[in-house]
Amino acid sequence: MPSTLHAPAPAVPARPAGSDFAPLARRVRGSGLLDRRRGYYVRAVALNLAATAALWCAVAWAGDGWWTVLLGVPLAVVAARTAFLGHDAGHRQIARTARGNRVLGLVLGNLLLGMGHGWWSDKHNRHHANPNHVGKDPDVGEGVLAWTAEQADRQRGVLRWVARHQALLFFPLLTLEGVNLKVGSVLFLRGRPRRVQLVEGGLLLVHAVGYAALAFALLPAAQAIALMAVQHAVFGVHLGAVFAPNHKGMAMPGPGERWDHLRRQVLTSRNVRGGPLTDWFMGGLNYQIEHHLFPGVPRCNLRRLRPLVREHCAAVGVPYAETGLVASYREALRHMREVGEPLR
Template sequence: MPATLDAPPASPGRAGAGSDFAPLARQVRASGLLDRRTGYYARAIGLNLAATAALWAAVAWAGGSWWVVLLGVPLAVVSARTAFLGHDAGHRQIARSARANRVLGLLLGNLLLGMGHGWWTDKHNRHHANPNHVGKDPDVGEGVLAWTREQAAGRRGPLRWVARHQALLFFPLLTLEGLNLKVGSALFLRGRSRRERVVEGGLLALHAALYVGLAFTLVSPAKALVLIALHQALFGVHLGSVFAPNHKGMAMPRPGERWGHLRRQVLTSRNVRGGRVTDWFMGGLNYQIEHHLFPGIPRCNLRRVQPLVREHCARVGLPFTEAGLVASYREALGHMREAGAPLRGRP
């Protein structure tokens, strides 16, 4: 699999009169699918908070037994649901005002998860603006993993060994993603305004105090450490498992290439085929093409907008990429193996 894929010729980047995205944008806007679904999100947030409280009550009830550490599994699942809601708040899908969405993002991200809303929003918006574009998309930037052969060739020391075997190491490395999100959130605040440091940093500190304090109060220190480790490891695996199939192995614009909005979002994204269970497991992000084209559309409307997007792509001659969950992982991991191939002595 090549590090970059060919794409149709570029088109205007905005949904202007001559844009191939404009007709689709008008159609979706007229359909009402962009309208806020406050009732849906009120129920989702309420159920999520209730589930979180119930699980910590279960930790208190079962705290005398080592079986309590297994509650780290449902805690990770519920934490991922919280992260998906925070993601939606960051895209202003939930409330009508930017302020209300920011408050929700701070409460869901900083307070409940210990993941900075400002850090995530900054990083994720840059990803949406230039998905899969090396040098512009932080999700394919320099890091532990290499997303192109050029990145892999530049690895030195232990990171070279990681890049050589990264397809095999991918899921084990995701066990550290929960910790990575917290560290990245804290480091992001170093260059921010005093107000951001106070508000976001204060909520992150409050989360840490409440989370660690609750765990060590309800169960013995040894059980608390294992419970926290399992919770955070599986939380990282869950989130990474959702985000991995979305873009890995899809088109990567070459330096200097300029694609219009429709091509930039469709060619770099992969949908994951499935039913309601897949929708729930992936927080709606299995509709990655639709989400990238219309990041403000409420999650519950993504399934309904898909036929409109699929038909429009067919009309303009754009490939609409969709795969099953297992096949999407196979393609993503295949891309990672290909990126590290030269380090294993393969052409």
């Protein structure tokens, strides 16, 4: 086995860089799908805030029994909707100006979620620029999990054991992702300009104090801690279940390989088929190919964009990967199992 395991890149005809994307881009611009959907986002933000407030009212109404802790589950689901809206603001899908989207991102991310908008934007933009490219995409960088056999071979101690069994441990580990996102947001502020630290750090602090104060004001200490633990665990699993199918197990450019924009985004991404329920559960990110090609397209327009992209990929001979939700998890976990196989 080679020292670095890459998902095999589909065989596609070589084309001059940039020659295949431009016609699709012109067609999409002419379709109006890039236009802002202000009404959609006003409704989405308003409903999300109302649902969040209603759930905390339910916590107050339910009282201090241990059954109240189960409300951490819907709180996590609503928090994931907040994260999806923050994601859209980060891609400037909502407001007309960069400043307006940044303000929305700070409110939705830092203030309401305790997840840094600046940290997420920096990490996510690097991912979009070079998806699934080791050394460039932070989502396949070295960490607790290994995405290539080379990374797995470098793991030591407990991390080596994790890499060996990572396919089985993936979803259990996601229960820690909610906390990890908050820790990463705070660590990102080190060395940042003073103004960024004050604004983003201040909002993160307001969130932490307000969140803890609300939980402990409504519930005894033990139940409050349990409620927060359940919410963070389910939130992490929910986000991980949304992001895992998007790229894991898809093609990974090898060292020195350079693909044009169309192939760099399409060959590394996987769509998940489904109807309105899948769209809701995955926040529209089940249309990952379309989102990567046109990150500024409002989420609610991605379903309408899909036929244009499929047709264009077929015309230029670029494979378009799409599968069901369960099959997408199977493919992602298969890749993780193959990466850890040499360690067993």
